[in-house]
Amino acid sequence: MTEPLTVGVLGYRFMGKAHSNALARLPMFFPDAPDVERSVIVGRDEEALSDAADRFGFESTATDWRDVVDDVDVFYNLGPNHLHAEPSIAALEAGASVFCEKPLAPTLDEAEAMRDAARAADGVAGCAFNYRFVPAIRYAKGLIEDGELGEIRHVRGRYLQDWLVDADAPWTWRMDEDAAGSGALGDLGAHTVDLVRFLVGDRAGDIERLSGHLQTFVDERPVPGEDEYRPVTVDDAYTAQAEFENGAVGSFEASRFADGHKNDHTIEIHGSEGSLQFSLERLNELEVKTGDARGYETVLVTDETDPYLDHWWPPGHVIGWEHTFVHENYEFLSAVAEGGDFSPSFEDGYEVQAILDAIERSDEAGEWVSLD
Numbered sequence: 227m228t229e230p231l232t233v234g235v236l237g238y239r240f241m242g243k244a245h246s247n248a249l250a251r252l253p254m255f256f257p258d259a260p261d262v263e264r265s266v267i268v269g270r271d272e273e274a275l276s277d278a279a280d281r282f283g284f285e286s287t288a289t290d291w292r293d294v295v296d297d298v299d300v301f302y303n304l305g306p307n308h309l310h311a312e313p314s315i316a317a318l319e320a321g322a323s324v325f326c327e328k329p330l331a332p333t334l335d336e337a338e339a340m341r342d343a344a345r346a347a348d349g350v351a352g353c354a355f356n357y358r359f360v361p362a363i364r365y366a367k368g369l370i371e372d373g374e375l376g377e378i379r380h381v382r383g384r385y386l387q388d389w390l391v392d393a394d395a396p397w398t399w400r401m402d403e404d405a406a407g408s409g410a411l412g413d414l415g416a417h418t419v420d421l422v423r424f425l426v427g428d429r430a431g432d433i434e435r436l437s438g439h440l441q442t443f444v445d446e447r448p449v450p451g452e453d454e455y456r457p458v459t460v461d462d463a464y465t466a467q468a469e470f471e472n473g474a475v476g477s478f479e480a481s482r483f484a485d486g487h488k489n490d491h492t493i494e495i496h497g498s499e500g501s502l503q504f505s506l507e508r509l510n511e512l513e514v515k516t517g518d519a520r521g522y523e524t525v526l527v528t529d530e531t532d533p534y535l536d537h538w539w540p541p542g543h544v545i546g547w548e549h550t551f552v553h554e555n556y557e558f559l560s561a562v563a564e565g566g567d568f569s570p571s572f573e574d575g576y577e578v579q580a581i582l583d584a585i586e587r588s589d590e591a592g593e594w595v596s597l598d
C-alpha cells in the first residue's frame with residue numbers, strides 16, 4: 227500500500243476552511259483520490275489555530291511555515307497574497323508540491339520568481355483558480371472547443387461584490403497594496419482573466435493589447451478595535467477592454483461597490499455561430515444559444531455525464547460553491563500522486579498576473595498597452 231500524502235496548510239480562515247472541507251470530502255465522494263494525511267496547519271494565533279486544527283481535522287499546528295515546508299509532501303499556501311512567494315518557493319525547493327491560492331502573487335516580479343521556482347522543481351505547482359472546476363464552466367469549454375459557438379467575437383466578464391459599499395466597512399489587509407498587490411483587480415479580476423484564458427484561449431488566442439482603468443472610491447477605513455483609520459492603497463473597482471489575437475474584443479470589470487451583488491461572476495461569450503452566458507450565482511446552469519434558436523436555452527448542468535457530477539447526486543440535485551474546491555483538490559492531488567501535470571499551474575498564475583500588471587500599467591500611462 228502506498229503511503230498517504232502528508233499535507234501542511236498555511237492559513238486557517240476562509241480559504242483554509244474551504245480547502246480543509248475539500249480534503250475531508252475527498253475519500254467519501256472521490257474514492258480514487260490519493261490518501262491524504264492532514265498533518266499540520268500553520269498560522270500565527272495559537273488559540274485560533276488549535277481550534278481550527280480540531281475542527282478541520284489536522285494532527286498538529288505550527289506558528290512558523292519554515293518548520294513545515296521541509297517535512298510535508300504537499301504545501302498549501304492559503305495565506306494573504308504577500309505570503310505567497312517566499313513560503314511557496316521554499317517548499318518547492320524542499321521538494322514538496324505546492325498549491326497556492328490566487329492571485330499567484332501581489333506583483334509580477336514575485337509571480338515570475340514563483341513560476342521560475344516551479345519550472346526548476348520536481349513537485350507539482352498549482353494555482354487555485356477554483357472556478358475552472360465548476361461543471362457548467364467545463365461544459366462551456368467543451369462547447370467552445372467543439373466549435374459550437376464558431377469564431378469567438380466577444381468576451382465579457384464581470385465580477386461584482388458589494389461588501390465595501392458602506393464607507394465605514396472595516397479596513398483589512400485586502401485594502402493594502404503591500405499585502406494584497408491590488409484590490410478588486412487582483413482579488414476578483416484574476417478569476418475573470420483566468421476563466422477567459424481557460425475558456426477561449428485556444429480559439430481566440432492571447433490578449434494582444436488592452437486598456438485599463440482603476441478607481442478607489444473610499445481612501446481610508448476604520449481599523450477594527452482601534453481608534454484609527456488606515457489608508458486604502460488599492461483599487462475598489464477596475465474596468466478593462468482588450469483585443470485578442472483573433473480580433474475578438476473583450477471587456478472586463480470588477481467591483482467591491484456594486485450594491486446588491488454579493489458574489490456575481492458573470493461570463494458572456496458570443497461567437498459567429500452562437501453565444502453562452504454563465505453566472506456564478508446560478509452555477510448549476512449555463513445559458514446557451516446555438517444554431518437557429520431564437521434565444522437562449524437554460525441547460526441544467528447536473529447530469530451524471532456532466533463533468534464531476536457522477537461523484538455527487540442524481541441529476542437535478544444541485545451542487546454549490548464548496549464543491550469546486552473538492553474538484554480542484556481531486557485533480558491537484560491526483561497529479562501529485564501520479565507525477566502528472568496540473569493546470570492551472572504557476573505558469574498560468576504568472577500569465578494572469580502579466581495581464582493584471584498590464585491593466586495597472588495602462589491605467590498609470592492613460593493609454594493602451596501591448597502584451598508581448
Ligand code: SOE
Nearest residue numbers: 240328387389413414417489
Ligand atoms: C473576496 O471577496 C473573495 O473571497 C475572493 O478572495 C475569492 O477568491 C472569491 O472566490 C470570492 O470573493
